[in-house]
Amino acid sequence: MPNTTGPKLNAAPHGRLTNVCVEYIHPNKQPVRILDIPFLEIPAGRLLGLRGPSGSGKTTLLHLLGGLARPTKGQISWASSEISSLNEATCDSWRRTNVGFIFQDFHLIAELSVLENIVLPLLFTRLFVAQEIKDRACQLISSMGLRNPHQGISTLSRGEQQRVAIARALLHEPTILIADEPTASLDKESADGVMKLLISHAQSTGATLIVSSHDSQVLTYLNEVITLHAGRLAKGEQRK
Amino acid sequence: MNPHLMVRADLKSMRGSAFAVIVLIAIAVAIGVALAAQERALRHSSAMASTDFDLLIGAPGSQTQLVMTSVYLQTEALPLINGSVLQQLASDSRVADFAPIAFGDVVSGYPVVGTTLAFVSRWNKIAAPEEGRFFTAETEAIIGHDVNLTVGESLSPSHAIAGDFDHPGQASKSEAGHRHEHVSLMIVGRLPATGSPWDRAILIPIESVWKTHGLGTGHSENGRIGLPFDANVPPVPAIVVKPRTVPDAYALRGAYRQGGTMAVFPAEVLVGLYRNLGDVKDVLIVASTLNTFLIFGAVTLIMLTLFSTRRRRYGILRALGATRLYIVLVVWLDALVLIAIGCIVGLLFGWGLTGLVSAFFSQQTGLQLQQSLTWSDISSVLMLLVGGSAISTLPALAAYRIPISESIK
Ligand SMILES: Nc1ncnc2c1ncn2[C@@H]1O[C@H](COP(=O)(O)OP(=O)(O)O)[C@@H](O)[C@H]1O
Ligand SMILES: [Mg+2]
Numbered sequence: 115m116p117n118t119t120g121p122k123l124n125a126a127p128h129g130r131l132t133n134v135c136v137e138y139i140h141p142n143k144q145p146v147r148i149l150d151i152p153f154l155e156i157p158a159g160r161l162l163g164l165r166g167p168s169g170s171g172k173t174t175l176l177h178l179l180g181g182l183a184r185p186t187k188g189q190i191s192w193a194s195s196e197i198s199s200l201n202e203a204t205c206d207s208w209r210r211t212n213v214g215f216i217f218q219d220f221h222l223i224a225e226l227s228v229l230e231n232i233v234l235p236l237l238f239t240r241l242f243v244a245q246e247i248k249d250r251a252c253q254l255i256s257s258m259g260l261r262n263p264h265q266g267i268s269t270l271s272r273g274e275q276q277r278v279a280i281a282r283a284l285l286h287e288p289t290i291l292i293a294d295e296p297t298a299s300l301d302k303e304s305a306d307g308v309m310k311l312l313i314s315h316a317q318s319t320g321a322t323l324i325v326s327s328h329d330s331q332v333l334t335y336l337n338e339v340i341t342l343h344a345g346r347l348a349k350g351e352q353r354k
Numbered sequence: 355m356n357p358h359l360m361v362r363a364d365l366k367s368m369r370g371s372a373f374a375v376i377v378l379i380a381i382a383v384a385i386g387v388a389l390a391a392q393e394r395a396l397r398h399s400s401a402m403a404s405t406d407f408d409l410l411i412g413a414p415g416s417q418t419q420l421v422m423t424s425v426y427l428q429t430e431a432l433p434l435i436n437g438s439v440l441q442q443l444a445s446d447s448r449v450a451d452f453a454p455i456a457f458g459d460v461v462s463g464y465p466v467v468g469t470t471l472a473f474v475s476r477w478n479k480i481a482a483p484e485e486g487r488f489f490t491a492e493t494e495a496i497i498g499h500d501v502n503l504t505v506g507e508s509l510s511p512s513h514a515i516a517g518d519f520d521h522p523g524q525a526s527k528s529e530a531g532h533r534h535e536h537v538s539l540m541i542v543g544r545l546p547a548t549g550s551p552w553d554r555a556i557l558i559p560i561e562s563v564w565k566t567h568g569l570g571t572g573h574s575e576n577g578r579i580g581l582p583f584d585a586n587v588p589p590v591p592a593i594v595v596k597p598r599t600v601p602d603a604y605a606l607r608g609a610y611r612q613g614g615t616m617a618v619f620p621a622e623v624l625v626g627l628y629r630n631l632g633d634v635k636d637v638l639i640v641a642s643t644l645n646t647f648l649i650f651g652a653v654t655l656i657m658l659t660l661f662s663t664r665r666r667r668y669g670i671l672r673a674l675g676a677t678r679l680y681i682v683l684v685v686w687l688d689a690l691v692l693i694a695i696g697c698i699v700g701l702l703f704g705w706g707l708t709g710l711v712s713a714f715f716s717q718q719t720g721l722q723l724q725q726s727l728t729w730s731d732i733s734s735v736l737m738l739l740v741g742g743s744a745i746s747t748l749p750a751l752a753a754y755r756i757p758i759s760e761s762i763k
Binding site: 173174177182183184202203206207209210215217219221223224225226230234235237238239240241242282 | 355356357358359360362363364366367670672673674675676677678680754757758759760762
C-alpha cells in the first residue's frame with residue numbers, strides 16, 4: 115500500500131494526479147468546481163512552470179501538490195506516498211521533510227530576524243539548531259545577496275523578503291520545491307535573479323521544481339510549462 | 355521542539371493588547387487579594403487585641419461600649435462602679451489577678467489610662483519595659499510603644515472632651531484649656547509593642563487618676579501605689595479580671611452580673627459583634643466568590659478573544675510544518691506568560707493596597723492589622739493561571755477545523 119510517508123526521499127520523486135477535482139459550496143448551495151484535472155504526471159527532477167491568469171486555480175493546485183490542502187476527490191501521490199489519503203499529522207510530517215513551499219505572501223514572522231525565520235521550521239521538531247546548520251543558513255543568506263542575518267524582517271524590501279522566504283524553503287534541502295508566484299511583486303531584474311536561484315538550487319540538489327506565474331515571461335527559464343484556465347489544463351497538456 | 359522563538363515573536367506582536375490584558379488581570383487579582391486579606395487581617399487583629407482581657411467588669415450599661423472603651427480605648431464616658439468591688443475581688447479565690455482601669459484624660463491626643471502594675475505588665479508577661487522602667491510612684495508614667503514622647507519628659511494631662519483623641523500625637527485646641535495644671539507626671543519607661551490600641555496609651559498609676567480628680571488615692575498611707583487598696587477606695591469605670599480557671603471565669607461572670615455590676619467576656623462580645631455583622635460578611639463572601647468567577651470569566655474571555663484574532667498565525671505555522679503540539683505549546687506559553695505577569699503584578703499591587711488600607715486603619719484605630727498571604731490566595735491565582743492558559747489554547751485547536759490553505763489566505 116502506498117500509504118506511508120517513509121523516510122526522507124533521497125531523490126526527487128515523480129508526482130501524479132488522477133481524477134482530481136476541488137469544489138466549493140457556493141452561498142447558493144451549488145457546488146462550484148474550481149479545479150478539475152483528470153490526469154497530470156510530473157516526472158522526477160522536472161522544472162515545471164504553471165501558467166494561468168489570476169483566479170485560474172494555480173494556488174489551489176500548488177497547495178494540493180504541497181499537501182496543504184486535500185482535493186474534494188481524486189488522488190495525489192508523490193513517489194509511493196499517496197498524500198491525499200494521509201492523516202493530518204502524517205501529512206504534516208511528510209510535508210515538513212520533503213516539501214519546500216514558497217508562499218506568494220511569503221508568510222514570514224515579522225518579529226523575528228532573517229536567520230531566525232530561516233531556522234524556525236527546524237525548531238518545530240528539535241530543541242536546538244546545530245551550529246553547522248546555522249552556518250549553512252548564513253551561507254544561504256549571503257548567497258542570496260542578503261547582508262545581515264540578524265536584520266529584522268520588517269526592515270527588508272519585498273525583494274529581500276522574497277529571498278528570505280526562499281532560503282527558508284531551501285534550508286532542509288527538500289526534494290519537492292514549490293514556488294507560488296515568486297516573482298509577482300518583484301521588478302524584472304529581481305525576478306530574473308529569483309528564478310535563476312530557484313533553478314540552480316533545484317538542479318544542484320536534483321529536486322523537482324514547480325513554479326507558478328501569471329506572467330509567461332518568467333517561465334521561459336523552465337524546461338516545461340503547463341497552462342491552467344478556469345481550473346482546467348489547456349488542451350494538449352493532459353500528460354500521460 | 356523549541357517554542358522559545360515563537361513565544362518571543364508572539365509576545366512582541368501582541369504587545370499592545372498584552373499590556374491591556376496584564377493590567378486587567380492585575381487589577382482583578384489585586385482587588386480579590388486585597389478584599390480577602392483585609393477581612394482576614396481585621397478578624398485576626400481584633401481578636402489579638404482582646405488577649406489579656408479575659409473578663410471585664412463595669413457598671414450596668416452597654417456591653418459593647420465597655421469593651422470598645424477598655425480594649426480599643428475608643429473612650430466614652432462610662433458609668434462608674436463602686437470601689438468596694440475591688441475589695442471583693444481581692445478576697446475572691448476564683449480571681450488570679452485583677453486591675454482597675456480608668457480613662458478620661460488626654461495628653462497630646464493620647465489617652466491617659468490609670469491602672470496598676472499588674473495590667474501594665476500584662477499579668478507579668480512583660481518582664482521589663484523596652485526602655486526605662488515601670489512606674490513606681492503616683493507621679494510617674496509609662497508610655498505605650500507608639501507614643502511619640504520621650505522617656506524623661508514631663509507631662510500634665512488634660513480632661514478629655516469629645517474629639518481630643520482624633521489625632522494621636524497632636525494636642526487638640528481644647529487640651530490646653532482643660533489641663534490639670536497642678537499635676538505633673540514624669541515618663542519613666544516605654545512598653546514593648548502589643549499591636550493593639552494600647553500602644554498609643556499613656557499608662558499611669560490609678561491612684562494618680564483618683565487624686566487628679568479629687569477622689570483621694572485609695573490608700574490611707576500617702577505615696578503608696580497598687581494593691582491592696584483601702585476599705586474606702588474610690589469608684590472606677592472598669593476592672594479587668596484574670597480568672598484562675600475557665601469554670602471560675604463563668605462563675606465570676608455570673609456573680610458580677612448582678613448587684614450593681616455587669617461582667618462580660620470581651621472575646622464573646624466581639625464574636626457577637628461579628629455575628630451581628632454576619633449579613634454583611636455573607637454579602638462580602640458572596641461578593642468575593644463572584645469576584646473570583648468574574649476574574650476567571652473576564653480573563654478567559656479576554657484570552658479567547660486575543661487568541662482568536664491569531665488564526666492566520668496558526669495557519670502559517672501549520673503551513674510551515676509545525677506540529678499541533680508545537681502550536682498549542684506556543685499559545686499556552688504565550689497565555690501563561692501574560693497571565694503570570696498579570697497575577698504577579700496583581701499580587702504585589704493587592705499586597706500594597708492591603709498595606710495602605712491597613713496603615714490608614716491603624717492610624718485611625720491604633721489596631722495593628724496583621725497582613726498575611728494565605729494558601730487560598732495563592733491557589734486561586736494558580737487556578738487562574740492554569741485554567742486561563744489552558745482555555746487560551748482553544749482557538750489554536752479550533753484553527754485545526756479549517757484547512758491550512760484556507761487559514762493562510
Ligand atoms: N474558499 C473558497 N471559496 C470559494 N471559492 C474559492 C475559495 N478559494 C478559492 N476560490 C476560487 O478558486 C479560484 C482559484 O483560486 P486560486 O487557486 O487562488 O487562483 P490563482 O492562484 O490562479 O489566482 C478563484 O476563482 C477563487 O475565487
Ligand atoms: Mg494564486
